[in-house]
Amino acid sequence: MKSIKNFLGVAVVFGLLVSCSQISQTRENDETNQVSQTNELAKPLPKQIAFADWEVGAFIHFGLNPFTGQEHGDGKESPSKFNPTELDAEQWVLTAKSLGAKYICLTARHEGGFCLWPSKTTSYTIANSPYKGGKGDIVQEFVDACRKHGLKIGLYHTSSHDTNTGLSWYDGPIGWGPSRDSLMGIAFQDAEFKKRYREVQMAQVRELLTNYGPIDFMWSDHWGAPDTEHVWHPITDLVADLQPNMVFMGPETWVPGNESGHVVYPMWNAVHTLDGTNYTRPAPNKGDVDTENDYGLLEGEVRTGHPLGAYWRVRECPTSSTFHSGGWFWHPGRTRAKELPEHIDLYYRTVGLGANVIINLPPDTRGLIPDDIVAAAKAFGDEIKNRFGNPIAGSDAIPAGNTFELSWEEPTEVNTIVLMEHIANGQKAVRYTLEAFLDREWVELKHANKFPSARPPYNSVPGYETIGHKKIDRVEPVVTNKIRFRSLESVHDLPVELRKMQVFNCEPYMK
Template sequence: MQSVTHVTPTARQLAYQDWEFGLFVHFGLRTFYEGYKDFDERPMTPNAFHPSGLDCEQWIRVASDAGMKYAVLTAKHHDGFSNWPSRYSEFTVAASPWKGGQGDVVREFVDACRKYGLKPGLYYSPYDGSAGFYSQDAKAYDDYFVNQITELLTGYGEIDILWFDGCGSEGHTYDWPRIIGEIRRLQPNILIFNMGDPNFRWVGNEDGIAPLPCWNVVDTTDFSIYTERQDRLDGQLWLPAECDVQLRSTWFYSDQNEHTAKSLDELMGLYYLSVGRGANLLLNVGPDREGRFPELDAERLQQMGAEISRRFGSPLGTLTECTVADRSWLYKPEQPMLIDHIVIGED
């Protein structure tokens, strides 16, 4: 007779699943190049980076008001521009005119998260378009990878999420045992997204929609939007899904697409198709070139938060008011009432 293995979550994974709703922030040098796309061949210079009104507190205050529990900032996107003054690159905020080269977006972001009680997360693209040795010297690039991650995980206190994006890494081999070993040594409680040794996974699309059903236990993860490749895991693992989606039609700010901002009805639909299917929802807003959320985007987030609270903030009944009989939960209200939502979850 074969024994049955029960795959269970860690306490950190359960906590993550309870956060449910988070903020994605795509911000960096690309913000200052209208229409710049992933792997765009147009050259960029740090001289263009100058968010004179940068206000990370505004970002996080809006997110907190919307009921979001965590936030993830692009510390480094595929272009390789570091939003902190990394000692291992010249393509960073330190080479920009912003604050005379003394600025640190990651610092201001993390401090804002702590002020407003959101869990801070950092997006780090393993692929780096600014590192000329990326494809020539895998060992040298692994050194660079570890050095930059070490800066992020030792300079800003506890970081809750490290978000790895597989785009651009198709076909590249990283020394994941070494990289993950350092990450776990530096911050044992951190949650890693989708690559290396993940604690939660990408849902497989950028539409904000989880499949039905959306199981927590899987044996593979999707790699990136640019390939059908799936990475096989070491057996079945508890890896809850996260749905990432844009508020507008681009991840980074554009002054050409305000009209594409999703309506409240669209956003609530995505909430039902992500959180409602057992996944987390990570909703992206791109700060403008001043370094603030556009007024429309901020207003839309607050409307969404208010609507979620209106629909789910005051339940008519809870499990504490139920009785258990015959393996069933029974709820008997004292008076007839109209019920239009029932929230059920796995024990």
């Protein structure tokens, strides 16, 4: 890599930064160029519907980082520092189950490049650590625990961000964000290096998706990042070939533009893409924005989607410091569980607005999730079951149409209505209203959805607009025995297809 080192210099790095910024700013796409000329709506694959039904996931961020204090990993720290003495993958899985998670995702290899399995592609693995005398395979332990306790299996791997493989030639400090990306841009000017880097990434993904049986989900961090198509295009094809039934983040799911558990609303799962194919990120509509994140997130595009979008992407909201403080990885003195009201608010503003939420549960240097986070996970799961386990009334046999009445025998107080759209036939609801039968007439319910933590472009008072997979509407309390859904506007004036409607009376969770 001596030829690469010769490229180094302030002027070159600065020039690359400017170039990357200009490319990012010019990649806006006018959605009108891609709008379908037919009434055909984008529809999710069966595996995307199943993924949306999982709703709550758990994220296990673990690797060298808790032992080094790094969040992203510079690829320089020695594997000898990795030595969790009490690691218990079953504890991770059981904590996730108590959370109510249906799936759990392990950082098999994070951005620093350290592999939690004995990969044949690199020496930067647990095979060169003290863990189990170099004979361990944490991916295998994790997969076995998931199968034993019935959780869907997810693995994290990021092919565009592998600092050990990509920047081992560089002797200086490696920061995150523009600093790291400019150095990678320099490295990729060497065609032979670019090829070798891609081969390592493809070989690692092949190991993960062939050595451990069926995998249900892969979090492909930074999928489609600018100027990384030489990695992501072949990886996307490889994944589809190796595990066609697996949900792959990027072409099948997407993040909402933040790591704090907020989803844009109104929100459409259908999207147009930057180049009109399923290989690139969602394109902006007029009015959509990009946000900056003090954590350095590369996925800061806030996209509302489009009712006539060509591709279906389930939204999944990550939570780096929302369920707990301190970042994705455990850090002593910084990683502490937050309070239950904040956790319930997180649920309402993600699952309650039609998205999945993946909640971080980071193990410490013992290899165990700390006690306070374990307790918080169980409290969250218990509270969600308590709130939504026993509806006052409900129906999942709802004919397509613009109105539906749900009734029950005795009038009772109602303050929450849950709607689910039959998304197998596309997302159709644009505007609707909810009404209660009071004093022999139908009266519109005033919605009481409030999210004080939401800041523009995220909606702090979402009303009656899109439904998608699920919409949880809090309303001003009424005593009734009849609730009516009424569609006011739909895509192409098609009849809205509700999959489910339920009513509840839930305790307030915020003062």
